[in-house]
Amino acid sequence: MSDPMRPRASLRTAVVRDVLREALDRRLKAVTAAEGTAGGAGRVLDVLDTGGGTGNFAVPVARLGHRVTVVDPSPNALFALERRAGEEGVADRVRGVQGDARGLFDVVERGGFDAVLCHGVLEYVDDPAEGVRNAVAALRPSGTLSVLAAGLGGAVLARALAGHFAEARQALGDPHGRWGEGDPVPRRFSPEQLTELVTGEGLTVEAVHGVRVFADLVPGALVDGEPGAVEALLRLEAAAAEVPAFRAVATQLHVLAERESG
Ligand SMILES: C[S@@+](CC[C@H](N)C(=O)[O-])C[C@H]1O[C@@H](n2cnc3c(N)ncnc32)[C@H](O)[C@@H]1O
Known part of the structure; x- marks a missing residue:
């Protein structure tokens, strides 16, 4: 899910996109096994991207074949999302809906999604616990929650x-x-604060990653134009992402969690 056309931009999203792609693969396998449709049989995941904005994650997830609903209060962001989805050939799999985290169930179905993304939103909402609670309530049993927030x-x-x-x-x-x-x-979060928001809603945390540990600190001149530098930095970011000492100083924190099946 990295973007070969935009190497610097991919530094900002690569770790999360990779973790997400693997988590969605696992969820799809679990769902098809549970439904007795192993092998696929056309089943894709229903994914909600709350505060999904212009589709930094929604569009790559749709490119994996999944159906994505983006809820965002900004008409401009939704307009850009629609254009981007069209340009990337996934307009039929991306639906933009105007709404916000608080009034989520005015616009989408409760318990209707295999996975919910809540990326770059908890920093801005009045009540982060309510934001997580609604994201969790949008999940089907065993659904996957992906939270990304400023560290x-x-x-x-x-x-x-x-x-x-x-x-x-x-x-x-x-x-x-x-x-x-x-x-x-x-608002920003420590790894413990973000993890507690998620476990407080009864979810099991599968992984916590530090995102952009080095990328924002390294002068651009040391990366741009240096052959192989972006790729080497991407590998370093991936290696450091789960090391607690680096996680604690990351620009963003990513929490991947699962809802109980009951
Ligand atoms: C930093 S952007 C993140 C966009 C996208 N999720 C990403 O990771 O690239 C924050 C987004 O949250 C949206 N937003 C702001 N307040 C919100 C709220 N109360 N509920 C849902 N989304 C909100 C903004 O319109 C914006 O699109």
Whole structure:
């Protein structure tokens, strides 16, 4: 699911896309085995992308063959999503719906999805616990939840390495992990906080990954134009993603979890 046409952009999404692709493969196998349609028989997954925006994840997931419903409050994002899905030949598998995390079940079916993505949204909603609760309630039994959110440690490190030491310290002590008035991100999470939000809704956490551990800290000149540098950095990001020490200083955190089957 990496994008060979946009190597720098792929640095931002590669770890999550790879983890997601494997998780969706496993879910599809489990679903077809449970339904007695092993081998596929045309079964694809119903995936909900809440706060899916312009389709950074929804479109690649649709390209895997799955049906994706994107719920997002922004008409502009949904317009861009529709155009992108058309350009990538998956318009028939991507449905954009205007709505938000709080009123999710005004626009989609409760318990209607094999997998739910909640990427880059919990930072912005008024009540992250409610956001996770609704995402979980959209899942079918045994469904897969994928949560991606801004990491506290990554922001502290980035501010400090940019010479903004007071802001780094402010973020470290702030209840929402913000470095000051000018901080565009309303809330950040430690790995423990994000994991607890998910386990608090009764899900079993399968993996926690650190995303963009190095990519945002390395000067572009050391990557762009250096033969093989992007690929080597991608491999480094993948290797560090599950190491707790690096996870703690990642720009983003990814939690993959499963709903109980009952
Ligand atoms: C940082 S973007 C992430 C987009 C996409 N999920 C991704 O990972 O590329 C945040 C998205 O959340 C949407 N959003 C903001 N508030 C929301 C809310 N209360 N419920 C659902 N989505 C929301 C925005 O419109 C935007 O598309």
